[in-house]
Amino acid sequence: MAEPTVRMSGIVLSSLMFQHLNSDSDVEGLILGESRFEEQVTISDTQSDHIHIEEIYNIQKHIACQKLQNFYNSVGEVDQDAIKRILADNKQESVIGWYRQRRNTDQQMALREKIVHENLKSVLSNPHMIFLLLTPSKLTSPGSTHRTEYAAFISRSRQVINVPVLVNNLGLLEQVAYCKVSALCSAVGYNLTMKKHRSEFFSSNGLLRDVNEVNKMSDSLQSELQKACEDVEKSERLLEALQADVSDLRRRVREKRQNGLEKADADDLPVEPKRNLLLHDAVRALFTCGPLFQSQTLTLDAFPVLDFSHSPEHSANTATEILNPETQSSEQPVSELHPGRTVSRKRLIEFQVGREHKRMKT
Amino acid sequence: MSPEVALHRISPELRPLLCSVVRNGRVGLDSTNCLRVTDLKTGCTSLTPGPCCDRFKLHIPYAGETLKWDIIFNARYPELPPDFIFGEDAEFLPEPSELPHLVQWDAGNSECLLQLVKELIQQYHHYQCQRLRESSRLLFEYDSLLEDPNYGRNMEIYAGRKNSWTGEFSARFLLKLPVDFSNIPIYLLKDTTLDPGEDVALLSVSFEDAEATQVFPKLYLSPSIEQGVVEYDAEGFTKLTLLLMWKDFCFLVHVDLPLYFPRDQPTLTFQSVYHFTNSGQLYSQVQKTYPYSPRWDGNEMAKRAKAYFKSFIPQFQEGAFANGKL
Numbered sequence: 162m163a164e165p166t167v168r169m170s171g172i173v174l175s176s177l178m179f180q181h182l183n184s185d186s187d188v189e190g191l192i193l194g195e196s197r198f199e200e201q202v203t204i205s206d207t208q209s210d211h212i213h214i215e216e217i218y219n220i221q222k223h224i225a226c227q228k229l230q231n232f233y234n235s236v237g238e239v240d241q242d243a244i245k246r247i248l249a250d251n252k253q254e255s256v257i258g259w260y261r262q263r264r265n266t267d268q269q270m271a272l273r274e275k276i277v278h279e280n281l282k283s284v285l286s287n288p289h290m291i292f293l294l295l296t297p298s299k300l301t302s303p304g305s306t307h308r309t310e311y312a313a314f315i316s317r318s319r320q321v322i323n324v325p326v327l328v329n330n331l332g333l334l335e336q337v338a339y340c341k342v343s344a345l346c347s348a349v350g351y352n353l354t355m356k357k358h359r360s361e362f363f364s365s366n367g368l369l370r371d372v373n374e375v376n377k378m379s380d381s382l383q384s385e386l387q388k389a390c391e392d393v394e395k396s397e398r399l400l401e402a403l404q405a406d407v408s409d410l411r412r413r414v415r416e417k418r419q420n421g422l423e424k425a426d427a428d429d430l431p432v433e434p435k436r437n438l439l440l441h442d443a444v445r446a447l448f449t450c451g452p453l454f455q456s457q458t459l460t461l462d463a464f465p466v467l468d469f470s471h472s473p474e475h476s477a478n479t480a481t482e483i484l485n486p487e488t489q490s491s492e493q494p495v496s497e498l499h500p501g502r503t504v505s506r507k508r509l510i511e512f513q514v515g516r517e518h519k520r521m522k523t
Numbered sequence: 524m525s526p527e528v529a530l531h532r533i534s535p536e537l538r539p540l541l542c543s544v545v546r547n548g549r550v551g552l553d554s555t556n557c558l559r560v561t562d563l564k565t566g567c568t569s570l571t572p573g574p575c576c577d578r579f580k581l582h583i584p585y586a587g588e589t590l591k592w593d594i595i596f597n598a599r600y601p602e603l604p605p606d607f608i609f610g611e612d613a614e615f616l617p618e619p620s621e622l623p624h625l626v627q628w629d630a631g632n633s634e635c636l637l638q639l640v641k642e643l644i645q646q647y648h649h650y651q652c653q654r655l656r657e658s659s660r661l662l663f664e665y666d667s668l669l670e671d672p673n674y675g676r677n678m679e680i681y682a683g684r685k686n687s688w689t690g691e692f693s694a695r696f697l698l699k700l701p702v703d704f705s706n707i708p709i710y711l712l713k714d715t716t717l718d719p720g721e722d723v724a725l726l727s728v729s730f731e732d733a734e735a736t737q738v739f740p741k742l743y744l745s746p747s748i749e750q751g752v753v754e755y756d757a758e759g760f761t762k763l764t765l766l767l768m769w770k771d772f773c774f775l776v777h778v779d780l781p782l783y784f785p786r787d788q789p790t791l792t793f794q795s796v797y798h799f800t801n802s803g804q805l806y807s808q809v810q811k812t813y814p815y816s817p818r819w820d821g822n823e824m825a826k827r828a829k830a831y832f833k834s835f836i837p838q839f840q841e842g843a844f845a846n847g848k849l
Contacts, residue, residue: 182568184568186597186600235625236626271608321613
């Protein structure tokens with residue numbers, strides 16, 4: 162449903178009040194202006210599109226009647242000829258209602274006013290007409306302060322509805338402080354001036370010239386912003402990949418350390434030396450028959466001394482001969498290779514053949 | 524505001540019109556209540572010298588309510604007809620063609636405003652009857668009374684507003700009871716300047732809900748009737764005491780309605796206002812066997828009782844003089 166609003170300038174309101182102040186009775190007349198319907202579509206995230214129709218009556222001018230009951234009779238019948246005489250040069254289409262000012266009465270439409278209003282609508286063939294009522298009264302008994310209440314009424318289905326009257330630049334600012342539509346003015350001089358100078362300020366599409374430039378600048382800024390956003394995105398992605406790599410590496414290092422510690426903890430005994438089986442096989446193949454290899458006697462310089470008591474048959478078994486300290490001669494054998502050197506026997510660690518060793522894989 | 528004050532303050536050109544209203548302004552069934560004028564104000568500037576009041580509130584008794592209508596003239600245009608604001612009844616919109624005194628407004632006719640107000644009240648009555656259509660039960664009650672010739676033209680209807688919380692609709696019927704007051708004896712008035720008006724007995728019936736499950740009756744008697752009635756049971760209406768006079772002999776009659784009235788006959792107790800018994804009580808005689816029929820309607824019963832009084836009073840008077848002490 163349309164929500165009606167009546168707007169008028171302070172000049173019109175003060176002119177009305179001035180007229181009544183200078184009259185010793187009730188006054189009435191016609192109101193000229195423009196009425197329009199605006200459809201507002203509100204788009205919201207929380208609900209579907211809401212269409213709101215605003216019915217705006219813009220009061221631009223009033224024409225006072227010379228006397229009361231000038232264009233209607235005692236039962237409210239409207240005389241169209243009288244209206245034309247009152248309007249004079251003004252167009253009948255510009256009539257959007259009528260007004261009455263009566264002192265010391267309630268802000269309610271009276272019986273004849275309602276009848277006149279209905280008849281005026283039908284005579285002027287305008288179903289959207291307003292009735293403006295001003296009711297001045299004394300606020301203090303000595304009469305030092307007076308008050309003028311004003312209200313507008315429209316009738317729908319023979320029901321009278323009170324419509325708020327907004328006086329431009331009077332009162333609290335509306336929520337949306339910016340005027341979406343410029344105030345209308347019917348003055349001829351105003352329209353001529355606007356037509357003459359319009360092209361200096363407005364482009365062909367009706368917008369202010371500066372607005373077009375600002376729009377272009379805004380577009381450029383938008384594209385620059387977009388580029389910057391893309392660069393940021395790329396660098397962010399790269400950073401993300403690097404961080405992932407770093408995390409992975411750290412994890413691997415952590416695991417390696419963890420494994421190393423676990424291995425050291427597991428063996429309290431000396432670490433089992435790694436056995437090179439291939440080397441062992443090669444040495445055995447080459448040197449098992451050699452008398453030097455079989456010798457268990459070393460010089461002080463760790464050179465082997467030939468020892469012919471061992472036959473090649475004994476070379477297959479790398480038996481360990483533990484030097485018995487009791488049988489050990491007091492004379493230190495002398496190395497034949499290096500006669501100046503003293504031979505000492507070494508104790509061979511028993512070589513365990515056939516034991517599989519696991520190679521630790523890293 | 525007394526009528527004199529109102530007439531003093533009103534604009535001179537409008538004074539005749541207002542004079543008729545405040546002096547002769549008896550409208551509706553309750554003619555004992557006059558039209559009252561308050562809140563006299565002016566449409567002229569505050570610098571205009573008085574008297575220049577040309578707008579006021581008119582208080583109109585109707586169906587037990589008081590309507591407060593604003594009547595707006597213009598002192599500078601006294602020939603123009605007034606305009607009206609009907610207070611809370613903003614939806615009341617009478618057809619102008621039904622208001623002959625508005626169509627042919629004659630400011631020179633001092634009765635014009637009063638007649639116009641009566642026409643508006645008549646239209647208001649139609650408007651209220653239309654509103655009764657919101658309740659079929661109340662409409663039925665109204666239609667039943669309308670068909671009765673005793674009440675059809677002597678009714679005022681007020682259809683109350685719906686309670687916005689409960690949605691309940693209430694109404695009040697004010698009925699003028701068809702009672703013959705021609706034999707009410709002469710009585711003294713306390714205020715001789717005040718016209719007591721027509722003798723009337725009004726019954727107000729309030730329906731508190733649309734289904735008429737809560738009904739509250741009330742009886743209103745005009746001052747002259749109340750002067751003749753010494754007392755009566757205002758709740759159950761089962762007792763009545765009348766002060767009557769026959770050939771300069773004043774006496775009281777107590778009428779007691781039994782529990783199973785009208786099946787059982789009322790008891791009539793005649794009491795002298797002059798004579799006492801030996802025990803110091805007023806001399807009285809009780810009558811229970813006078814002519815009576817439960818099939819009579821109220822008026823017939825009253826008529827027959829009145830006839831019986833006329834026949835019995837002489838012997839009661841003789842008895843009082845013979846057996847009572849002054």
